[in-house]
Every structure is written in C-alpha cells, then in structure tokens.
Amino acid sequence: MKLETENSYLELPTLAGEKIKVLRRSHPRARRLRLTVTSGGARVTYPEGTHPAQVFAFLRKHGEWLERKLDELKLGAQPPALEPGATTVIPLRGETTRLVWRAGTYPRIELNADRLVLTLPEPHRRALDAARGLLRSFFEAQMRRDVSRWLARICPQLDLAPNAVRIRPLKSLWGSLDTRDRVTLDLAxxxxxxxxxxxxxxxxLCHLRIRNHSRRFWSLVETIQPHWEEQRDWLRVNGQALKAELGRLIQAP
Incomplete structure (x- = not known):
C-alpha cells in the first residue's frame, strides 16, 4: 500500500459495515501521528517516512472516536454527557485519549499511556461533581506545566513578563491580556x-509589547513562533468542537 502526499485516502471499515474515508498527508515538521475531524472530513497527518501499516493501525485504534466525531458533525449533535463508569474517548494535548473509571479509596486522576484514569470511591454518589473537579484540575496542571516552560524562554526575548497567568473556560476567546498585564487562557x-x-x-505575550494587531505585531509573533498561521487555522477549524468537549467534561448540563 503506497502512501501519497496529495489527495490520497485510507478507507477505515466500521462495525456497521460502512467505510470512512480519511485523507492522509505526510508533513516534514510532523513529530507524531495526528487525526483531525472537520466539516470537510477526516485527515490523518504523519511524519515523513512513517510506514503505511503504522498509519492504518493508528486509525483503527481511534476508529471509535473518529466515527463519533463524524456523526456529531453530520447530525449537529452535542458530545454525549459524561457518565460515571462509562468509558469515553476525549482529545488531550491533540491526541486521542481514553477516559476510564476505577473504584478506589481516594479520588484521584492519572495519565497512564493513552488512558486517563479517574479513581473514585464507591458508591458513586456525587461522582460526576468529583470527576469534573478532578478533570478541571488535571487540565489546568497540564497547561501550567507547558506555559511555565514557555514563559521562561519567551519573556527574556521580549524583556517583559505578565503579572499573572489565569486559566479558565472562555466562551469565545482563546486568550486575553488585560490592562494590568494579566494573561488569561482558555482551559479548552x-x-x-x-x-x-x-x-x-x-x-x-507579544501584546505586552505591541497592544494591537499591526504588521509589527505579527512580525514579532513570527520571530518567536514561526509558522504560527498553522496553529491559528487549526483553532479556527477545531475550536468549536474543542470548547464543546471541555463543556461536557467539566460543566454540569
């Protein structure tokens, strides 16, 4: 099976006997396999030189999530509600992750390979409230770990630093900088x-130096993060689904 870089598709069979067409693309800067779903269909991106069998195995592994996402787009449906004890598939750091539940003495959450394990005491009274709290704390901790590392590298380049970094769910924005130089980031x-x-x-952070979206501003962004347009476009395409996922995981219906 030969992989092509342009307009080449894989067909993934479903349990219902149907086939899902997935556009496949190699990318010179890709470090791992990535599966995305938009209104235009499904696409798998992979590092150059990846064996075709590895790409297909990756699709089979995430077939359940892929099928659900395509159904949601087709029907305009909301993601299914979080249910105690029911395994579900979620995005985490751009990867497909299985969320599973376990019974234990103390509430806790841990990432184990490609599984995010929620441990809660039985009986599962108020289990959803506890699970949502654990998930919210876990997501914020993951973000703060990354953000702290980047602040240490970027702030010296700008010779400026924010007074605080706040992380919370945002309805429409991905981030903001207020007049007190406090950065707010969307938990999604x-x-x-x-x-x-x-x-x-x-x-x-670049807004600390330039408080507008002038050509100078975007040039500064490019200096710190080349090819930033790819990430902006990814958020534009996947943003609504990402915010909906966060909502079902941490917010009561």
Missing amino acids: LALAPPAALKYVVVHE
Missing part, C-alpha cells in the same frame, strides 16, 4: 495540540 487549550496552546501564549 489543554485538549489542543501543545503547538496551538503555545501560539495563544505567544500571541498574548
């Missing part, structure tokens, strides 16, 4: 690829 970015989160961080 924990589900996006790290490069997309970094783009938003770079964007807001």
Whole structure:
C-alpha cells in the first residue's frame, strides 16, 4: 500500500459495515501521528517516512472516536454527557485519549499511556461533581506545566513578563491580556495540540509589547513562533468542537 502526499485516502471499515474515508498527508515538521475531524472530513497527518501499516493501525485504534466525531458533525449533535463508569474517548494535548473509571479509596486522576484514569470511591454518589473537579484540575496542571516552560524562554526575548497567568473556560476567546498585564487562557487549550496552546501564549505575550494587531505585531509573533498561521487555522477549524468537549467534561448540563 503506497502512501501519497496529495489527495490520497485510507478507507477505515466500521462495525456497521460502512467505510470512512480519511485523507492522509505526510508533513516534514510532523513529530507524531495526528487525526483531525472537520466539516470537510477526516485527515490523518504523519511524519515523513512513517510506514503505511503504522498509519492504518493508528486509525483503527481511534476508529471509535473518529466515527463519533463524524456523526456529531453530520447530525449537529452535542458530545454525549459524561457518565460515571462509562468509558469515553476525549482529545488531550491533540491526541486521542481514553477516559476510564476505577473504584478506589481516594479520588484521584492519572495519565497512564493513552488512558486517563479517574479513581473514585464507591458508591458513586456525587461522582460526576468529583470527576469534573478532578478533570478541571488535571487540565489546568497540564497547561501550567507547558506555559511555565514557555514563559521562561519567551519573556527574556521580549524583556517583559505578565503579572499573572489565569486559566479558565472562555466562551469565545482563546486568550486575553488585560490592562494590568494579566494573561488569561482558555482551559479548552489543554485538549489542543501543545503547538496551538503555545501560539495563544505567544500571541498574548507579544501584546505586552505591541497592544494591537499591526504588521509589527505579527512580525514579532513570527520571530518567536514561526509558522504560527498553522496553529491559528487549526483553532479556527477545531475550536468549536474543542470548547464543546471541555463543556461536557467539566460543566454540569
């Protein structure tokens, strides 16, 4: 099976006997396999030189998530509600991750390979409230780990630093910088690829120096994060679905 770089598709069979066509593209800067779903269909991106069997195995592994996402787009449906004990598939740092539940003495959450494990005492009274709290804390911790590392590299380049970084769910924005030089980031970015989160961080930090979207501003962004347009475009295409995913995971219906 030969992989092509332009207009080449894989066909993934479903349990219902149907086939899902997935556009496949190699990318010179790709570091890992990535599966995305938009209104235009599904696409798998992979590093150059990846064996075709590895690409197909990746699709089979994430077939359940892919089928659900395509159904949501087709029907305009909201993601299914979080249900205690029911395994579900979520995006995390741009990768497909299985969210599973376990019974245990103390509430906790941990990432184990490609599984995010929620441990809660039985009986599952108030289980959803506890799970949402654990997920929100986990997502924020993941983001702060990345953001702290980037601040240490970017702030010296700008010779400026924010007074605070706040992370919370935002309805429409991905980030903002207020008059007190406090950066606010959307918690949904924990589900996006790290490069997309970094783009938003770079964007807001550059506003410390230039408080507009002039050509000078975008030139500064390009200096710190080349090819930032790819991440901006990714968020434009996938943003609504990403925010909906966060909502079903941490907010009561």
